[in-house]
Structure formats: C-alpha cells, structure tokens
Amino acid sequence: MSATGRVERFFLPPPADTLKEGYNLLKTSEFWRDFGYSMFRIITGFLLASFIAIPSGILMGRSRKFAALLEPSISFIRFVPMPAVIPLMILWFGSGEWGKVVIICLAVYFQLVLMVADTVAYVPQAYYDIAHSVGATRWQQLTHFTIPAALPEIWDSLRINFGLAWSTLVFAEILGAMSGLGYLIVRSQRYLLTERVFVAVIVIGLLGIVTDKFFTLCYFRWFTWSEQVKKAERENDQA
C-alpha cells in the first residue's frame, strides 16, 4: 500500500525502505549500544526476579502458613498493571540502570512467584509417599522429590514470563530512558523516522521469538520425561 505512494511515508514506510533503513541501522554503533543496554536490563532484571521468585515460590507451595501470609498481598500487586506504577518506580529508583532493572524484576517476580507456588503445590502425593518410604528428611524431600518434579513446569513459567519482561522493558524505556530499544522507538518517532520505528519493533519481535525458542529447546532436551508423563495422564483421562 505504501509502496504505491498513496500513504504518506512517515505513516507507513514502504517495505523496501524499511529493509534498507534496517540494514543501515544495524551498521551504526548507536543501535548496538541501545541493543546492549536493553539486553543488560532484561537479563539482569529477569535473573534477579527468578533468583528470588523460585525459592520463595517453592516455600509458598510447600508451606501453608507461608502461603497464607504472602498470597493476599502478592495477588493484589499482581493485578496492578505494571505500566501504571512505572512512573512511581522511576521516581523511587531513578531513571538510571538499576531503576529499569528493578521495574523488570518486580513485574516478573509477582507473576512468577505464584506460578511456581502453584506448580509446587500440585506435585503428586505419590512422590511424597515414595519419599517417606525411603526415609527422606525434609530437606531431601525438597531436593530429591519436590524440585525435580516441579522443575519442568517452573522452566515453562520462566519462558512465559520472559515475554512479560520484554513488554515491561520496552514500556519502561519509552517512559523514561536515554538508551535502549524502547528509547530508539521514541527518538525515531520524534524525528519522524518511521522506518526506524518499524525496524525496532521487528528487532524486538525477533528477539522475543529467539528467546522463546531457546527456552522450548532446553525444555525438550532436559525434560523429555515430563512430556511423556503428561501424555500418559491425558491418555488415562480419555480411557
């Protein structure tokens, strides 16, 4: 449509121009700087969130007391959309690097912790019966039974929440940053470099697909047994 010239190019640039612009952009150091900043923020924020969410989720899944203590407040925060509190976060943590990292970490944490807790709470009793019969201590119950049984689902939750981390990151960078792929979008829009907006959006989408594939590949490499168990359960349900 845009190639015919009927639409102003700053609304919808022709695909060929977008490709060309994309090629040019990839050659600039400024693009790679933005890319690097975004990667740093998302990876640090996500890892931080995982390191806190997985242990506390396991604790919540295993201990009713702990769950009762934390779940109401976590559920409340979980339903508050992150973009609504990003301005507040920027106010508190500043618009520097750690501000962004904290935003991603919080957005991911509150989703992830409940998913982990849920997975852990649904580890079948049969495994604990085996644990009891081999005389496992409480700690061994956790390390030899609960965690391996829950790990595939936890990994899957990580995959799902990485998507959330992406959207939070871009949003945070649009609202308050001087670098990153989100900032690239704002800057380009300001100067009506619409091709660049498209390039940035495409790059973000591709990165999302790549990370998702990475998680899925690892899942099938490490947890073949889990797929097989699920399949058997489905067949049992049908029978």
Next chain:
Amino acid sequence: MIKLNSIDVTFNNSKISVEALKDLNLEIGIEFLSVLGPSGCGKSTLLRLLAGLQAPTIGEIEINSQDSFSYGIVFQDYSLLPWLNVRENIELGLQIRKAPEQERRKVSSHLLKQLDLDEASNLLPHQLSGGMRQRVAVGRAFAQSPTLLLMDEPFGALDAFARMELQLSLSRLYEDNPHTVVFVTHDVEEAVFLGDRVCVMTERPGRVRRILDVNFARPREKALKRSRGFLDIRYEIEDMLTPP
C-alpha cells in the same frame, strides 16, 4: 516380629464415620504374608498402618527388630520417579541414606541382573513396558533391604504374562534374601503362589477371617500352580470368598 494388637481404625468426617478395620490381630514374622480380601475391606489401610502413614484409632503395633525400622513399598502404579533412570531409581533408597557410591553400584548391579534389567539400566521409566516398570519398583524396594516390605497390588495392572514373570522374579528375590513381606492382592492364585501364609480378611470393617499356611517348598516353580495341593488350597480360599 511385628504384632498388631486389637487394632481399630475409624475414619471420621463431619457427617459419617467409617470403620475400616475392627479388632484386627495379626503377627508377622520373617515370612511372605499374602493378604486377600474383598475390595474395601481395609487392605490398603492395613498397609498404611504398617508404614506408619496411618495411626490406629485404638490398639497398638509392636515392632521388634534389631536394626532400626525401615520399610519399602511398591504401589500398583506411580512407584518410580520419572526423571531418574532405571539404575538411579533402584539406588534411590541408598542415595537418600548417603550410602557410598561403590556400595550403591554393587547392590543395583546385582538387582539389575536378577531382575533381567541389565540392558535397560540407562532408560527412563516412560521408555519401559508396564511389567518392566514394576520390576524396577520391586528392585527399588529390595535395594533398601528394609525391615518390612509392603506391596499394594503391585501386579494388578499387568497382563497375565508379565504378571507370571514378575511373580517368579519376586519369588527368586525373596528366596535369596528373605524379608518380612506383606503382599496385598485380589488374585487368589497369586496369593497362594507367593505366600508362606495367606491372610484372608472379612468385609468391612476388616478383620482377619482366617490364616492359611502354605507350606510348599521353595524355590517355587511355575509348575506348582498346577499341582494338586496348590489347587486344593486355591479352591478352598475361593469358596471362602465366594461361597458356591
């Protein structure tokens, strides 16, 4: 020696109370005890009681053993950890007890051989047939060499052929290394073939109806199932459970 003295187990919930076991008396030595009874007669409750997963409402359980008490259990299904391979599943109890690697290997290699699982040692449970899976479960229970071995209809879901194979394997393991085994089953032939004694239970609330001695020589072979003495006991029990 394990002694159950006038045990009652009653399950209460807000509306109804169900008597699962009533005035149950039983002595179990180092022997293979088969437990037979109609469904819902409290056989599983009996196993849970022996495992310490269920406390008696009334009565007491005495356990006299030199070593510290431990038990192994095999269920009808879900007896294995799906993320461990065959060898690791067999070694699970030893691993938990932090037995040295060398000892673990020795025990598991011996059991893998006896159970004909040599070639499967690196496979995961989902790659095995139902019969092989139960063989691994039996191996896991024996590897712990527990004071008490509990089996809750372990071969109930298997086809006749796999069942026969497993009965023979279990017999061999038991003959090599006698333990106290309590084996719950629905199958009269299986109970007689495996047991030193067969305990027949009443309908709910469960109680011991009769205990029959089965004194066939060991090792027991397949042909035993067709012998006159075997069939006599088998028919006697069948008539007891379903009067002609």
